[in-house]
Amino acid sequence: MIHHISIDAQEPLRVASVLAEIWQGKVYKFLVPSSFLVMPFDDYGTHIVVFKQGDAWMPGADTESAKVRQTAPAQFMPSHAAISVPTSPDHIEQIGQREGWRVMARIRGDVVPFSVVEFWVENRTLFEFMPPEFVLQYEEAMQPESIQKMMGQPLNS
Structure with missing residues (x-):
């Protein structure tokens, strides 16, 4: 399980605020100047740190x-x-359009094995957002038999 990731952004506070809106979370100042912590307060302590670009x-x-x-x-x-x-796929798309960032729904069968909303933060950092109705597809696609069908035999045993 991945508990947190960090990204950089041209406008860290703006990006953190948008991510918090989609995630229905909160934004805090982080320990590094001009960086922010986005917390959805789930059961795992999951969060994203948004640093300034570079x-x-x-x-x-x-x-x-x-x-x-x-x-x-x-x-x-x-x-x-x-x-x-x-957050619903439509609302995620509305947020991306409002920000002027590339956003598009990728529906299972459309070259991908599960549905996501492809969301390009500042048109440079990719997030694949999965609203609740997409999560089961993802979990099914990540099972060993599904992965083997898509990817073939593993390189290690």
Whole structure:
């Protein structure tokens, strides 16, 4: 289970506020300046940290903890997340359109094995939001027999 992720954004507070709206959560200042914590207060402590664009986790020296440092901002992110949310697909699409961000429903059978709302934060970071009616499809698609049918045999035993 993944309990939290972090992303960066050009407008961290705006992004955190939009994510909180979709997730029906709250936004807090995070420990790093100009960064924010989005909490839905689920049973798992799940959250997203939104840093300012270019901030990245880097290893500390020797025995020091990881630190957030400024780097050259990337245009797009190689990572993405699929997240269950309590918000309807239509409302998620309305929020994305209001923000001017790419958003589209991907329906099972439309090249994907489960339905999601593809939501591009600031048109650069991908979230696949799954309203309650999409979650069962995802769970079915992630079973060992379904994965083997899609991906073939695993590379390790």
